[in-house]
Amino acid sequence: MKLSNKQITLLVLAVLIVVSPFFFPSSFYYRVGALIFINGLAVTGMVILTGYAGQVSLGHAGFAGIGAYGCALAPVYLGIHPALAAILGAVVSGCIAYLVGRPILRLKGYYLGVATLGFGILVAMVLANETGITGGPDGIQVDDLGLRGLLKDLGWKMKNSQFWYGFTGLALLLGAWIALNLHNSPTGRALRALHGSEIAAQTVGVDVARMKLQAFVISAIYASVAGSLLALQNRFITPDVAGYMHSIEMVTMAVLGGAGSVLGSIFGAAILTMLPQVLTVFAEYEHIMLGLVMILVMIFMRDGLLPSVLRVLRGRGE
Known part of the structure; x- marks a missing residue:
C-alpha cells in the first residue's frame, strides 16, 4: 500500500518525536525539543497563511502573546483552569484576528506587512505598559497545568x-494533521489558487476576501496555542513573547524550511531553534553566523531548505 504525502509527513x-530522546545526553535536550515543537506549531499556522494563501504577517507574535497572557491572567481574574484559559485565549485570538483581518487584509504587499507589524507592536506595548495587570516588562507567573500530577497519580512518573516534550510533541502532531487535511480540502485548494493569482481565483468563483480572512484567523489560533504552551511550560511569561523579533523569527522559520510545506516549516523551526545553541561556540559572532546561514539558504534554496534538498535527492535517484 502506497502512503500519501500526508501520511508520510505525519509518520x-x-x-x-519518539526516537529523538534515545539520543539525548541530558534532560536539557527535552526542553530544546519542546521549544522546537512549540515553534513548529506556530510556524505551521504561518504555512496556512503564507504557504497556502500567499499572505504575509509580521505581527503574529501578538497572537502568541494573547494566548500566553490568557493562560496567566484568566485563572487569576476568572478563576478557570489553565487549560480552559488556553482555549479561551485561542478563541479570543481568533475573534481579534477576524476583526483586525477584515480591514487590513484588503491591503497588499508591504502595506499588509506594515499593518500586521503595527498590530503586533500594539499588543506588545499593551502587555509591557499595563504593569498593574500584566506585570509589565518583569513578566508574570503562570499557574501549573496540573496534568503531570494527574499522570503521577495514575502511576506514570516522568x-x-x-x-512537556511529549505533550508539545502531541500538540504539534495534531496541528500538522489539521494543516495537512486542510491542504487537500476544498478550502485548501481555494487558498492555493488564491496564492497563485487572486484574479484567476476570483474568476473561478473563489471568495478572495473570505479565504484570506479564514487563513488569517486559523493561523492566529495556531500562534495563540503555541504561546499558551510556551507560557504553561515555563510557568512564567514576559512581553517578549509578543515582540517584533518573535514575529520575524516565525516568518523566517517558515521561509527557511519551506513556507509551502508543513514538514519543511517544522524543519526550519528546528534549525532556527537549535542554531543559537550550536553557535554559542562562536560567542559574539553567533548572530553573524546565523544571518549568514539564512542568507545563503535564501539565495541558493529559494523554495526553502527541505524542499530544495528533497528535489536534489529525487534528481539523483532518477
Whole structure:
C-alpha cells in the first residue's frame, strides 16, 4: 500500500518525536525539543497563511502573546483552569484576528506587512505598559497545568521536561494533521489558487476576501496555542513573547524550511531553534553566523531548505 504525502509527513514527525530522546545526553535536550515543537506549531499556522494563501504577517507574535497572557491572567481574574484559559485565549485570538483581518487584509504587499507589524507592536506595548495587570516588562507567573500530577497519580512518573516534550510533541502532531487535511480540502485548494493569482481565483468563483480572512484567523489560533504552551511550560511569561523579533523569527522559520510545506516549516523551526545553541561556540559572532546561514539558504534554496534538498535527492535517484 502506497502512503500519501500526508501520511508520510505525519509518520516522519511521529518517528522523530519518539526516537529523538534515545539520543539525548541530558534532560536539557527535552526542553530544546519542546521549544522546537512549540515553534513548529506556530510556524505551521504561518504555512496556512503564507504557504497556502500567499499572505504575509509580521505581527503574529501578538497572537502568541494573547494566548500566553490568557493562560496567566484568566485563572487569576476568572478563576478557570489553565487549560480552559488556553482555549479561551485561542478563541479570543481568533475573534481579534477576524476583526483586525477584515480591514487590513484588503491591503497588499508591504502595506499588509506594515499593518500586521503595527498590530503586533500594539499588543506588545499593551502587555509591557499595563504593569498593574500584566506585570509589565518583569513578566508574570503562570499557574501549573496540573496534568503531570494527574499522570503521577495514575502511576506514570516522568520528569517535567519529559512531560512537556511529549505533550508539545502531541500538540504539534495534531496541528500538522489539521494543516495537512486542510491542504487537500476544498478550502485548501481555494487558498492555493488564491496564492497563485487572486484574479484567476476570483474568476473561478473563489471568495478572495473570505479565504484570506479564514487563513488569517486559523493561523492566529495556531500562534495563540503555541504561546499558551510556551507560557504553561515555563510557568512564567514576559512581553517578549509578543515582540517584533518573535514575529520575524516565525516568518523566517517558515521561509527557511519551506513556507509551502508543513514538514519543511517544522524543519526550519528546528534549525532556527537549535542554531543559537550550536553557535554559542562562536560567542559574539553567533548572530553573524546565523544571518549568514539564512542568507545563503535564501539565495541558493529559494523554495526553502527541505524542499530544495528533497528535489536534489529525487534528481539523483532518477
